[in-house]
Amino acid sequence: MITVRPMRLLPRSPPLDVTEVLLLVVVFAVPVAVVPWASNAFELPKAALLCFLVLILAALGLGQFLIADRQRRLRWRAGWRHPLLWPVVAFSLALVLATLQSTNLLVSLRGSYERQQGLLTQLAYPTLLLLTVPLLRTRQQMARLWEALVWTSAPVVAYGLLQALGVDPLGWQTDATSPVLSTLGRANFLGSYLVLMAPLTGGLLLINRRRSLLALLLLGQLTCLALTLARGAWIGLAAALLTLALAWAWHTGQRRLAAMALGTTLLLLALLVLLNLPQRPLGSLADLPGLDRLASLSDTRAGSSAARLTIWRATLPLLQARPWLGYGPDTMRTTFAAVYPPQLVYYQGRQTVVDRAHNLWLDLGMSAGLLGLLAFTAVLAAFIRMAWRALRAACDRWTAAAWTALLAAVTGHLVDLQVSFDVTATAATFWLMLALAAALGRPGGLPATAKPVSQGNQPGARATGPVGYLLGGIALALAIPLTVQPVLADLAHWQAQQSRQPLTARLEAAERAVRLNPAEPTYRLTLAAVAVQRGDWSAGEAAARQAVALAPDDAVVWAALGDLEARWGALDSSRLAIAEQAYQEASRRAPTIAAYHTARGLILVQQGRLAAGTTTLQRAIDLDATDGVAYAYLGDAWLAQAQIFEALAAYDQAIRWLPTLSRAYVGLARCYEQLGNVGAAEAMWARARQLAEAVP
Known part of the structure; x- marks a missing residue:
């Protein structure tokens, strides 16, 4: 087959309308959003920006639906037969029900100060998927989203590499093992994000003729991920690359590639086992930088491994006490405090607060119970079923590469989340990948290009009519108190904490934060x-x-x-x-x-x-x-x-x-x-x- 860039392979696609522009803004802006002059410099601006843009997208989408012609409405109704739709709706409903019976309704609605993962943010993720799928009407639009996801990682990686070199103009402070945190706020969060990005970049390399820049970006991603010293992300990356190699080998019939991938995986597993044997057969090799992190994986007497196991054991009785809908989104900090294992202070210090179980399934159980777990499992099952069928039926290189990359990214992310948890940037990226998969797996297939439309009938043009302006105004009226004011309040809060400022100015800033x-x-x-x-x-x-x-x-x-x-x-x-x-x-x-x-x-x-x-x-x-x-x-x-x-x-x-x-x-x-x-x-x-x- 001829390997060419997807953009050049495809016929001319409809021009960008306002909704797709906003979608690309979400892709680019959320991972890199940082406000250095705010107390919560990373999560709050990311979550606020995501919710703000999703509200505007939802208003425009509703405006398009209300004034759409009969043919377009029929196409939207056909979307209700999509295999991913109902699991996503069920997951959203489970989050709403869990919030309504939360142990702290206010926190579950708005999210905790540190994490910002309340119902508003949690619903933004599946809503983003539901809004994105109708926008991806052609393969070229999907290629555009794919490349946007990949190239968004370029500034993230560049900043992380600068931090590794000791050149950080903002001088962030972190208690993590590695100072490489980039725009994600912590090294393990950056590692999780790069686990999602590396397979997508690798997938583009499979079908792109001009590979030099992509190869350089992939090298930067892998280097930056290694420098995070995030062991969960390392294991997730290994799982992602193995999935990428096996899926591509299965599709192309390259048995040698599959054998090489499996052989390399077995060698890495053997190395991991040898590093963690108590007899230390590898001796001083286990003390080398990086390998010493892997050599401590089996140490259940100290460090993060012991902390994880202790947290998991303490979380299980909590799940048994409220099995169906859990305790509500973002409520684990106060819930876990009641059963806090005293030995945790020996593993992670006295100042560390436990607000996550550091395991995907336990965290879901705590926030949304068994109903949330089952709904999310159904989402993953629908995705895997689509990917399996699509890879078997793929008749062109571009489609096969897209499904291979998505399957590898999701697999690596799920493996990583067994010892970690999502933050705004990683969760938004994950759901955008599911949206891309949903568009690829749309029932009835996807045309290479959309039918030509006149300028006046373009979706973006229709959405900017009176109905669009009205709904946009309503969305802005909702977005300002929900998303903009919290960021302004946090800016004032940061000013109130600056000890070099006069007390009068600090008091005024503190009062302003409370008002906002x-x-x-x-x-x-x-x-x-x-x-x-x-x-x-x-x-x-x-x-x-x-x-x-x-x-x-x-x-x-x-x-x-x-x-x-x-x-x-x-x-x-x-x-x-x-x-x-x-x-x-x-x-x-x-x-x-x-x-x-x-x-x-x-x-x-x-x-x-x-x-x-x-x-x-x-x-x-x-x-x-x-x-x-x-x-x-x-x-x-x-x-x-x-x-x-x-x-x-x-x-x-x-x-x-x-x-x-x-x-x-x-x-x-x-x-x-x-x-x-x-x-x-x-x-x-x-x-x-x-x-x-x-x-x-």
């Missing part, structure tokens, strides 16, 4: 913090209590109120009782998180309730035996009760786990003074002063 997005508790907590810095404790408490009213089931918000009242308690001891109650509420919602017990124990000791304080601090240590601060406070409690040797043991443990904690040395000095050991006491006082002077 009054339903977000995070903004009210920031307003409370800025008000306290100005010395207005009453205003700070009022803002913190408003945050509690918005998220009464969130232990983090209760703890923030407790922190404020505890600081106020240094000036007014009557506030200590309120602080203790707030920490108690936080502990009630997250009974196995040690930090809340530590904070409450300190307040109890300050109130003179030494027995209760000792018990509470011991509970914190039982949950986290490496918390030096809890040991230091426990030492204070024992010392106040004249239990010198118990206090000495507690202070020793505090220094063991936190050697720079001057409070522990002060406590030891007092213990030694009471024991009459003057030399040891002076040494401890000297060390405490040294640490205090070292603090800027």
Whole structure:
């Protein structure tokens, strides 16, 4: 067969109309959307932009339908027979039902602050598919979407490579293993995105005559993916490339290619097994950069592997408690806090919050239950059935390459999601790929080109008539409060957090953030913090209590109120009782998180309730035996009760786990003074002063 560029192979396609232009804007803009001067610089702008564009697309699509002629309406009605349609509709309905019975309706509707994956965003994905399929009327339009998806990754890859070279003008901070995060916000999210992109790029290479630029892009994608150090993405890529090779070999009858692909896969699996054997047969090879990441996959005693297994075990009972519709979209953070396994602090630290199960099926079960799981499985089954039939029946190279690339990308993505989760960019790309597959697998086939239409009868022209303008205005009226105002609020929130700005300006910015997005508790907590810095404790408490009213089931918000009242308690001891109650509420919602017990124990000791304080601090240590601060406070409690040797043991443990904690040395000095050991006491006082002077 002759291998040529798809664009040159096909007859002239209808010109771009406004709806297809908007679709291409979604393709290009969502993965690269970043607002560096916002607190949530990655997910919020991506989700807001996606929802904004989908609302406009939906309005234009409805306008086209209302004024369409009879023939066009008949074609749309025929689309209801599409094998992918009803599973997509069922999945959307499952999300709506799960939201209606959510444990936190507000969060499920708008999404959590960190992830932005509430019902509005979750419905945008299948809606994007339903709006895209009718737009792809010719093969050339599908080729245009395919190439747009591929070339959108070029700026993402270029920025990631710059970060790998240490040239990042924005200077993002990350707690991930790799600093290569590009416009996705984290290295593993970038890896997931590139797992989707690499097979699509490889598919274009199979049918494109001018391969140099595509080959360079693919090399950049693979290099950038390797630099992310994301093990799940690496395994997903291996699965994608194996699927790509086997599917293409099966279609073209190249048995040697299939044998090479299988042989390479077996060699890689053997290497992976050898790297993870406890006897370490490969020796120093397992310590090489990159391979050391793969060599720790089987380590269930520490690191992310141990954390994943622990989270999965804790999630299963939650699914059994609410099996049918789960807990609602984006509610896992508060739900999981109630069963938080204490050992997680040893695997991922005290500051990490669990808001995802890091597994596709468990995350779906938590957000939409069995109904959501079954509906999404039906979507995947319909896609696989279409791909299988299409590959068997494909009579031209372009169609076979398209189905091969799509099947490989979806396979790799699903493998990656067994230890990860979707973000806005990856989810939008995934559903656009399903839309491309749905257009390719449209019942009755797809013409090479559409019938010619006059300029006045083009869909874009019809949609811009009075009906289109009216629906577009309605869509804009909905889009501004739902998508634009949250971004503006986050810009103000970022300004309120800039410590170099005058307090008056920061307070005004915090108040503006609350006005623009009054339903977000995070903004009210920031307003409370800025008000306290100005010395207005009453205003700070009022803002913190408003945050509690918005998220009464969130232990983090209760703890923030407790922190404020505890600081106020240094000036007014009557506030200590309120602080203790707030920490108690936080502990009630997250009974196995040690930090809340530590904070409450300190307040109890300050109130003179030494027995209760000792018990509470011991509970914190039982949950986290490496918390030096809890040991230091426990030492204070024992010392106040004249239990010198118990206090000495507690202070020793505090220094063991936190050697720079001057409070522990002060406590030891007092213990030694009471024991009459003057030399040891002076040494401890000297060390405490040294640490205090070292603090800027």
